[in-house]
Amino acid sequence: MGIQPRESQVIAGSQTLIKKVELVRFMIEALNSLDYKETAMCLERESGIHLHSQRVKLFMEQIIKGEWDESLSTLPSIESIDEKSVESASAAILQHKLSKACIEKNFAEVSNTLKNQIAPLCKNDKHLMARYLLNRSHSKESLGEIMPNLRNILSRQMIPERRLANLVDRALLDEKYTHIPSKTLQILKGHFDEVWFVQFSHNGKYLASSSRDYRVVIWEVNEATHEVSLMRVLRGHSKAVSYMSWSPDDTQLLTCGQNERVRRWNILSGELLREYFIWGTGTFSCTWTPKGDCVLAGLADHTIIVWSLEGKEMHRLEEPHVSSWTSDLAIKSNGVIITAFDLDSILLFGHEKRKLLEVEDGEVLTFCLSEDGDFLLVSLLNEEIQLWNIGLEQPVIVKTFEGHKRQKFIVRTCFGGKGQGFVASGSEDTQVYVWDRASGEIIRKLEGHSRTVTCVSWNPTNPSMLASASDDGTIRIWG
Known part of the structure; x- marks a missing residue:
């Protein structure tokens, strides 16, 4: 013994x-x-x-x-x-x-x-x-x-x-910080001009990118190796494509541009399924209803249009007395529409129209809705990003994020990481900025792009994978 x-x-x-x-x-x-x-x-x-x-x-x-x-x-x-x-x-x-x-x-x-x-x-x-x-x-x-x-x-x-x-x-x-992307894993080159928008599908299996070159590229994420490869190119737009939205089941994609109509695609076959438009006006944003049975678009004439999948106009929501365009669109799980109609406010359209929040000393550029629908990340003209808790009866700012650069262009933000515990943003200084959502501190500056980083998207099923689009014509996958 x-x-x-x-x-x-x-x-x-x-x-x-x-x-x-x-x-x-x-x-x-x-x-x-x-x-x-x-x-x-x-x-x-x-x-x-x-x-x-x-x-x-x-x-x-x-x-x-x-x-x-x-x-x-x-x-x-x-x-x-x-x-x-x-x-x-x-x-x-x-x-x-x-x-x-x-x-x-x-x-x-x-x-x-x-x-x-x-x-x-x-x-x-x-x-x-x-x-x-x-x-x-x-x-x-x-x-x-x-x-x-x-x-x-x-x-x-x-x-x-x-x-x-x-x-x-x-x-x-x-453990939380271990999963934060810190280096370039891949550089994707599927466009011939500035890339303006990038977004992962809800299941994390696909990545869509759109560009000033009129093209939309669908990329596939290998579930075993996590490598991203070109799946297909969607052709049909005749002007720049600046906004996209995945269907709830990730089989279809909406695409639109500032002077373009909304197009609905089958991403598995590459087929153009339907075009939605109103004569004489362009579109700034598009999205789906929670069940995926209707399509919405924010138009340049301060109008939101709701179409059936077949193209029948179902609703028209107007705000004629504003001084700005219809910015981003988002829909909560209860069907309430969130949009930025005016320079300094974000509105709700549900059973009744009401102002959700009003920012001070800034103008709304873009916003992003959290996965649970209770928080809104609002990017302002003054280079400040505000995190609002909109799940309360009276919405409040809970954190602000600063440090990135934005003077001339629109740069987009996103939630991401484990439990959506981080915030990322593009920047005009060619870097991707990552903040800790709880503390508001910058924890990463990802360097690699050579021109403005226009958009970022965090893979919703892989907290270590972040994609960024840039005016340098490339998409970078970070891990």
Whole structure:
């Protein structure tokens, strides 16, 4: 029979980075912090592992009671403590003791602490006493502030508060950032002019791109290798194609342009199924109803038209007193239409027409609806991107994203990544910008394009895949 390892040496993790004793202590501290006291005590009894040793418990009790001199005596006797930790913890305790005495105007205690306790510590450091005296009037640490400080200094003897929760937070954050695209995997060259729009299908199997060259290209994503290859080219437009929308089942695609009619395609066969247009006006945007049984288009005359798939006009929504075109279109799952009709506002068309939100100090260029339909990413003329929570009774801005460049052209944004936890945007400085959706911080600047990045699209089923379109005529796949 082999020799059994000591309990303190038993490995708990697969990477030999954490021992069983450490993990159990982390769990006990986590249970206590969540107020599961009885469960924590049960774990201590069953494992025979205690959160703190008897000497550490005594030390903590002395600190809590304000028994500073007693805690200084107990400190060196704590198991496995090194000289440097004793010095750092002693300094923290004496600083706190000195501050308390100053606040209470106990000058005898101040004199005794400086002369008999702090001075001996400072005999080898002429500047240390000056720092004590300089800081004593400014340090007003409460017990709740000194205890975390001591836990950090004595981290081997005292488990820091919420240690397990913080480790899990860090691990989840590392995992979240692991999937963020960071390099060019492929450069797709299927167009002969500026590429203005790019969009993945809902199932992530296809990518559509449209260009100033009148062409729409369908690309196929290999599910095994994740490589993107040209599937077919859709020809039929006679002007630039600047907007597209996938059908709910991803078998069809709507395409349109500023001076073009809406076209509906079967992407599997490449067949043009139907054209939708109103004489004398161009289209700026197009989309589908949630069931895919109707087609919508935003026209240049401030009108939204709803057609049946066969081309019969079903509804006409007008806003004649605005000063801008009908911008992007989106439809929530309940059938409510979202559009930007005017320069500074976004409207809802449902059972009744109403203003959803109004921006200040900016003009709406484009917007993007989140997958759950509760958030709207609004790009403004002033280079600001606003994230609105529209799932509330009164929509509010929850975050703003800044840093990308936009002066002359329209550049589009998107949600993406794991849980749509990130925001990406094109930019006139040839880079793709990626922000953390929660913090608003820029976490990536993807370099590679040589001209303005006009549009970005994140693969909805592959959080590591991002596509960008550019005026340099290429599409880049990032991973």
